[in-house]
Amino acid sequence: MTALIGSPHRTSTPAPTHHDLSIDVARAACLVVVVMLHAMMVGVSMGANGPVLQNALEGQAWFAPVSWIVQIMPLFFIAGGFSSITQWRRMEQRGASGSDYVRARLARLLRPAVVLVASVGVGLAMLSAVGVPADIVATAGFRISQPLWFLAVYIGCSALVPLLVRAHERSPLATGALMLAGVIGVDAVRIATGVEPIGYLNLALVWLLVQQLGFWLADGALDRLSVRVRLAAAGAAFAALVTLTAAGVYSGDMLVNLNPPTLCLVLLGVVQLMLFSVLQPRIRSWVAAAPARLAAVTAIGSRAMTIYLWHMSVLVALAGVLLMTRMPLPTPLSAEWWATRPAWLLLVVLAVAAVTAAMARFETFSAPRAAGFGQTRRVQAVSVGVAAVLGVVGIGMLLVVGFTPGTALVSVALLGGALVASGAVRVVSRRRFVPQRLLNQRFAG
Numbered sequence: 001m002t003a004l005i006g007s008p009h010r011t012s013t014p015a016p017t018h019h020d021l022s023i024d025v026a027r028a029a030c031l032v033v034v035v036m037l038h039a040m041m042v043g044v045s046m047g048a049n050g051p052v053l054q055n056a057l058e059g060q061a062w063f064a065p066v067s068w069i070v071q072i073m074p075l076f077f078i079a080g081g082f083s084s085i086t087q088w089r090r091m092e093q094r095g096a097s098g099s100d101y102v103r104a105r106l107a108r109l110l111r112p113a114v115v116l117v118a119s120v121g122v123g124l125a126m127l128s129a130v131g132v133p134a135d136i137v138a139t140a141g142f143r144i145s146q147p148l149w150f151l152a153v154y155i156g157c158s159a160l161v162p163l164l165v166r167a168h169e170r171s172p173l174a175t176g177a178l179m180l181a182g183v184i185g186v187d188a189v190r191i192a193t194g195v196e197p198i199g200y201l202n203l204a205l206v207w208l209l210v211q212q213l214g215f216w217l218a219d220g221a222l223d224r225l226s227v228r229v230r231l232a233a234a235g236a237a238f239a240a241l242v243t244l245t246a247a248g249v250y251s252g253d254m255l256v257n258l259n260p261p262t263l264c265l266v267l268l269g270v271v272q273l274m275l276f277s278v279l280q281p282r283i284r285s286w287v288a289a290a291p292a293r294l295a296a297v298t299a300i301g302s303r304a305m306t307i308y309l310w311h312m313s314v315l316v317a318l319a320g321v322l323l324m325t326r327m328p329l330p331t332p333l334s335a336e337w338w339a340t341r342p343a344w345l346l347l348v349v350l351a352v353a354a355v356t357a358a359m360a361r362f363e364t365f366s367a368p369r370a371a372g373f374g375q376t377r378r379v380q381a382v383s384v385g386v387a388a389v390l391g392v393v394g395i396g397m398l399l400v401v402g403f404t405p406g407t408a409l410v411s412v413a414l415l416g417g418a419l420v421a422s423g424a425v426r427v428v429s430r431r432r433f434v435p436q437r438l439l440n441q442r443f444a445g
Contacts, residue, residue: 020086021297022283023079026276028300030076035311037070038147039348040341043332044319051323053139053316056332064253071254073150074210074269075276080154081214084161085168098162099380102388105158106422109305110391112363113151114415116309117398120144121408123313128405140316141403147312149259151305152395153207159388160208168215176216179209180266187263191249199260206261210269222277234274241267303360307352310359314351380423387422390414 043056
């Protein structure tokens with residue numbers, strides 16, 4: 001809590017103030033991979049007992065090695081860590097507090113989430129009302145909720161940025177080592193006891209550690225290493241990853257290692273970090289050389305959370321439309337199914353773009369700057385802390401309990417409470433506003 005309460009201070013670590021195009025490219029590329037991967041997972045067909053909505057890639061042996069390439073969530077969090085420490089240091093230099101930073105992040109993350117949850121809740125209720133089978137409605141809610149783990153985790157990671165930046169500046173090695181020990185410890189207990197839920201403690205530890213890797217990238221620590229050293233580090237992490245999966249300690253499928261997160265994602269993150277740092281100069285030059293590329297990256301980046309939150313709803317809706325047409329549908333993974341994937345992916349891109357264009361305003365809307373006026377730093381810190389907890393719980397309950405009209409209603413209430421508690425939105429009073437200068441005159445003398 002100290003980092004949220006204490007007064008702004010100058011740090012001895014140089015504060016990165018530049019906008020790094022390579023980070024924008026990384027985040028945009030990761031988002032594209034996520035959307036395309038989820039689109040490829042959609043398996044829609046008509047079974048003997050009615051419509052079937054399944055994960056077409058689940059259980060396919062050939063997908064495990066592919067997952068080492070398409071598992072880009074570590075790079076996503078690394079890029080997020082880079083952006084977070086950069087934004088926080090800029091705000092700190094302007095005299096902002098940690099509470100100001102967290103409030104801004106919560107506003108950007110929670111506003112589009114409230115709209116999504118409310119919309120999906122209404123949509124699921126309408127499906128039930130028109131007689132869609134309960135199992136189909138439940139499957140739709142489950143599929144839409146699956147990617148939301150990222151939002152819950154990212155809210156928590158963002159809320160801890162001021163505190164973890166302080167720890168990083170004081171002792172980067174010790175901070176990283178402590179987190180790594182925690183990750184290994186959780187994995188060891190989970191494997192030894194066979195109690196899988198223990199592994200979900202790493203939802204915090206793994207992603208906080210990977211975010212911390214982004215802090216190292218932003219500080220320029222990797223730039224001080226030669227390319228040969230960075231490639232050697234990537235090779236060592238990759239070798240460790242191969243050894244642990246080949247020995248059967250962990251699954252060879254990196255999507256399995258996502259749920260719950262394991263040490264494998266940290267090692268994969270190190271590989272991605274080192275390779276990305278080597279390629280950064282070329283990536284910057286590549287995107288800057290073509291205005292069209294820069295425009296595309298900027299467009300995706302400015303709507304990133306909207307794209308991420310809505311893409312699964314779009315996929316489920318498109319799958320439903322296919323089923324309603326009653327047209328013959330190819331069996332998932334058949335030759336005909338593969339032949340139709342290019343058209344399917346194009347349809348997904350167009351649909352996601354259309355929905356994003358309509359919903360992006362909820363993400364980019366500017367938060368009120370006067371939030372927290374008149375509050376002490378301690379009160380502001382407590383308020384944003386409560387808001388972060390409400391945000392995590394509001395999303396987490398959809399994952400644990402299930403996405404239904406009822407849970408959507410509760411979630412919207414929690415997320416709305418988070419926005420109010422953080423000061424990201426104002427509760428308008430019916431009382432007439434009296435400027436402070438008039439109050440001062442009224443009570444003077």
